[in-house]
Amino acid sequence: MAGFIQIIEMHTSRMDEVEALGKEIRARLDDGRPSSPLRGTIAADRDRPGVYFNLVEFASYEAAMENSSRPETGEFAARLGKLCDEPPKFYNLDVREVWEPQSQR
Template sequence: MAGFVQIIEYRTSKPDEVAALNDEFRKTREAEGDGTAPALALTGADRDDPGRFFAIVQFGSYEEAMENSNRADTSEFAAKMMELCDGPAKYYNLDVVQSMDS
């Protein structure tokens, strides 16, 4: 099983602004249509801890994820995202060792 997942844990009191930023980034990336993009991206809100969120981003490989991370537009997005967060984000970098589809 190949693949790579990055989970980004963050806190924000501005979830609507974060959602708008994510939508803008996705639309711009799709319109440009160049370079590596995530295979899947999800955002989850912690039901037990309001204001805590997790972004789950899946790539085909670690190398694809690093290529995406090194893009100028990704760096710009991350900087804008951190301006909307209430403190630093925590990153988890995971090699996929097993998956189950329904």
């Protein structure tokens, strides 16, 4: 299975504002382009209060890089940085395998 996931690790005390920003930018990025994200997940780290992860799935690395070059994505990154207590960390991951339990199909 091909695919690409970008993870953004955020340390913030302003998560409500981060989520509002995400919704605003998602509405602008969700335009059906091949480079648009396929899915996103926001998760809170149970062991480290104030630490959150945004997992964004793309069809390919190339789609993710095309999405990264969009003005909306640059605007999101700049505004996100101002809402975080320290600079966000970005992880770029090539998907090697995805599995689902048989009972879930």
